[in-house]
Amino acid sequence: MKNLVFVFLLAFFGCGNNLPIEGDFGTGQFDLLTQNGKMIEFPKLIEGKISLVGYIFTNCPDICPLTTNNMKMVQNRLKEENIEGVEFVSISFDSEVDRPGVLKKYAELRDLDESSWTLLTGEKEDIKKLIKEVSVVAVVGDSTVTPDNEKIYYYVHTDRISLVDKKGNIRKSYIGSNANIEEMVKDVKSLIN
Amino acid sequence: MKPLLAVIILLITFTACKKEVEEVKQNEEKKVDHSGMMVHKPWIRPASTGTNTAFFGTIMNHTDVNDTLLSASFEGAEVVEIHETYMKEEDMMGMRRIEFIAIEENSAFKLKPRSFHIMLIKLKEDLAIGDKKSVTLNFKHSGEIKVEAEVKDMPGGDEMDHSHH
Numbered sequence: 001m002k003n004l005v006f007v008f009l010l011a012f013f014g015c016g017n018n019l020p021i022e023g024d025f026g027t028g029q030f031d032l033l034t035q036n037g038k039m040i041e042f043p044k045l046i047e048g049k050i051s052l053v054g055y056i057f058t059n060c061p062d063i064c065p066l067t068t069n070n071m072k073m074v075q076n077r078l079k080e081e082n083i084e085g086v087e088f089v090s091i092s093f094d095s096e097v098d099r100p101g102v103l104k105k106y107a108e109l110r111d112l113d114e115s116s117w118t119l120l121t122g123e124k125e126d127i128k129k130l131i132k133e134v135s136v137v138a139v140v141g142d143s144t145v146t147p148d149n150e151k152i153y154y155y156v157h158t159d160r161i162s163l164v165d166k167k168g169n170i171r172k173s174y175i176g177s178n179a180n181i182e183e184m185v186k187d188v189k190s191l192i193n
Numbered sequence: 194m195k196p197l198l199a200v201i202i203l204l205i206t207f208t209a210c211k212k213e214v215e216e217v218k219q220n221e222e223k224k225v226d227h228s229g230m231m232v233h234k235p236w237i238r239p240a241s242t243g244t245n246t247a248f249f250g251t252i253m254n255h256t257d258v259n260d261t262l263l264s265a266s267f268e269g270a271e272v273v274e275i276h277e278t279y280m281k282e283e284d285m286m287g288m289r290r291i292e293f294i295a296i297e298e299n300s301a302f303k304l305k306p307r308s309f310h311i312m313l314i315k316l317k318e319d320l321a322i323g324d325k326k327s328v329t330l331n332f333k334h335s336g337e338i339k340v341e342a343e344v345k346d347m348p349g350g351d352e353m354d355h356s357h358h
Contacts, residue, residue, distance in 0.1 A: 061247035062278045063286045105241040142289045146271045156287035
């Protein structure tokens with residue numbers, strides 16, 4: 001019985017760190033567009049890399065910029081400590097508005113280091129399937145109508161950053177807009193070691 | 194003994210006068226810098242043309258009257274509304290328009306991330322880090338208060354709310 005418990009614990013925690021496997025992005029590949037308009041396959045894009053993945057829409061004025069900024073602070077911390085090979089990904093769930101050019105501008109205005117940061121958009125149905133794999137929800141909520149009768153809508157959405165290991169397993173989920181930078185840096189390091 | 198007593202009396206008088214002068218000065222400074230309605234550390238998040246962003250800052254009501262923020266205006270946006278961010282479930286966040294914000298007399302109200310903010314909708318121009326933009330808040334009693342806000346990624350110190358709603 002003791003041996004069984006030991007085997008279970010080893011399988012649960014595995015690989016010398018204590019972050020259990022929470023899930024993954026599924027077995028399929030999704031054709032998505034980067035902020036530079038390049039078609040890529042996801043999650044193939046992050047295979048073999050430790051990644052932090054955030055879920056955003058660019059019309060979001062509060063939660064999503066906080067999520068992005070928290071990821072940026074982690075990216076800066078890792079650079080300061082000369083830790084390489086960690087990828088940052090922001091997946092937009094507002095496919096209609098967030099085309100590659102919009103995502104590019106979003107990255108530039110926030111001075112994101114795009115050498116290790118990819119912002120992704122895609123077909124509405126693909127994005128819907130992709131975020132469903134990781135239990136991220138995004139539904140249209142309130143809206144504003146401009147003087148030109150344009151309807152601008154706001155999403156009610158899961159506020160999350162996922163930590164993904166080299167095998168594509170999600171090892172931890174954080175409240176994206178309120179994540180603790182030290183905790184994320186420590187967790188990333190634990191997957192490297 | 195008499196000269197010593199005189200010196201002590203002079204010193205006490207001098208110290209008292211100095212203290213009084215300082216109090217008057219402080220009160221004058223209060224009148225100049227902290228009277229009426231004002232916004233402390235106003236700032237706006239960067240955003241590109243056509244998208245939305247938010248204005249934050251601490252509204253300080255130094256008057257003896259309860260007041261109400263009724264609306265706001267910003268030339269660089271097509272629509273400006275008062276909004277609040279709310280938590281729907283454990284980790285689901287949303288945002289909705291509210292009609293006004295009541296600010297009690299001699300109190301402060303924080304427009305802050307993950308909470309209340311002024312929503313600048315459909316920007317007519319890019320707002321880049323370091324830019325300074327003028328936003329006007331319209332109060333029921335205090336009237337229009339114009340503030341200059343800096344565009345930046347994040348606030349400093351206690352302006353960030355780390356609590357969950």
